[in-house]
Structures are given as structure tokens and as C-alpha cells.
Amino acid sequence: MNLQTLFQDFNPSKFIVHSSLLVFTALFALRLDDSIDWSYWTVFSPIWFWKFMVICGATVGSYVWWRYPHFRLEGEAYVHYKAMLISLALHLILLMFELLVCDKLQTGRHLWILVFIPLIFISIVSIAVCIWAVKHDRSFELELFCAVNMLQFIFLSLRLDGFTSWSWEVVFVPLWIVLCLSLVGVLYTIIFAGILLRTPQVNAGQRRSWFN
Numbered sequence: 578m579n580l581q582t583l584f585q586d587f588n589p590s591k592f593i594v595h596s597s598l599l600v601f602t603a604l605f606a607l608r609l610d611d612s613i614d615w616s617y618w619t620v621f622s623p624i625w626f627w628k629f630m631v632i633c634g635a636t637v638g639s640y641v642w643w644r645y646p647h648f649r650l651e652g653e654a655y656v657h658y659k660a661m662l663i664s665l666a667l668h669l670i671l672l673m674f675e676l677l678v679c680d681k682l683q684t685g686r687h688l689w690i691l692v693f694i695p696l697i698f699i700s701i702v703s704i705a706v707c708i709w710a711v712k713h714d715r716s717f718e719l720e721l722f723c724a725v726n727m728l729q730f731i732f733l734s735l736r737l738d739g740f741t742s743w744s745w746e747v748v749f750v751p752l753w754i755v756l757c758l759s760l761v762g763v764l765y766t767i768i769f770a771g772i773l774l775r776t777p778q779v780n781a782g783q784r785r786s787w788f789n
Contacts, residue, residue: 693734700727
């Protein structure tokens with residue numbers, strides 16, 4: 578197998594994010610089960626590495642942008658640079674949430690509702706970011722996740738602080754709704770794809786364009 582073909586669609590940024598989350602999830606589970614006695618600041622080290630790479634990437638991108646002005650004339654350079662700054666801002670706010678979570682788990686000196694304030698703020702801002710991303714044909718997976726789960730974050734923080742006595746099934750109702758809507762969207766796509774495949778008047782090029 579040709580390695581160039583194998584890695585032609587490789588996305589380094591997503592690899593870092595998914596790898597960091599995988600390692601963090603494993604360490605966090607071990608810490609909750611008392612299989613390891615590391616501090617939460619150490620357990621969160623994969624998250625710190627992820628944010629460090631984001632800041633380094635934005636720093637290098639900004640340096641190139643200001644050091645070499647001719648890059649600004651290339652196509653949608655301004656859109657790309659603005660997207661990078663928006664992503665950096667959201668990650669910094671997310672870093673604030675992660676720092677508060679880590680400190681809460683380590684010391685227990687904050688209310689969960691205060692810990693979740695940065696995440697709720699991101700959810701509100703992400704609505705506008707999603708609209709901007711759609712207009713400029715940019716990806717917005719993280720922003721969409723935060724935007725659709727804003728109510729879930731509020732319910733979760735209230736339940737963790739004991740301000741509500743709802744059962745956990747009720748607390749996670751916003752998540753159930755989002756998952757059900759996602760399932761409906763997937764089923765609609767499958768049905769639509771089946772109809773297109775059985776339509777002889779549609780050529781292969783049109784099918785590929787509709788699927789994309």
C-alpha cells in the first residue's frame with residue numbers, strides 16, 4: 578500500500594485533538610477509579626498539550642501573516658486568518674473552562690455553575706460563529722457542538738451543584754433531543770441516497786455533488 582495515498586487525507590489538527598482526548602479520557606477514568614493517585618493537573622496534561630499546540634499554531638500563523646504581507650493577497654487569506662483568530666479565541670475560553678474544572682476537582686472551592694460559565698458563553702458565541710462559518714464555507718464542528726448543547730451545560734451545572742433535584746434522565750433530556758435530531762438527519766440522508774441511486778436519470782457526477 579502506498580503511504581502517500583494512505584495519508585493524503587490525514588488531518589494533523591484532528592489527530593492531535595482526538596489523541597489528546599483519548600489519552601485524557603483514559604487517565605481521567607483511572608483517576609476516578611483511584612487506580613492512579615495523580616493530581617488532576619497531571620491528568621489534564623493531554624488537554625494542556627492540545628491547547629499549547631493551538632496557541633503555537635496561532636502564533637506561527639500570525640507571525641507569517643504580519644511578516645510576509647504578500648500572503649494576504651492570496652485568495653481568501655483574510656477569511657482564513659479571521660477563522661484562525663476566532664478558533665484561537667474559542668479555544669482560550671475553553672481553556673478557561675478546563676482550568677476551572679481541574680481546579681474544582683482538585684480543591685472543590687468553586688460552584689459548578691461558575692465553572693460552566695465560560696462554556697455557556699462559548700455556546701452563545703458559537704451560534705454567531707456557526708452562521709459566519711456557513712457563509713464563508715468553513716468547518717465548525719466544535720462550534721456546532723457547543724451551540725446545540727448550551728441547555729445541556731446549564732442543566733448539568735445546576736444538577737451538580739444541587740440546585741435541582743431532577744433525575745439524571747431529565748438532566749440529559751437536551752442531549753437526547755440532539756441525538757434524536759441527528760438520527761433523523763442520518764436516516765433522511767440514507768433514504769435520499771437510496772432514492773438517488775435508484776434514479777436512472779441522475780448521472781454519477783450529479784450523485785457525487787449531491788452526496789457532498
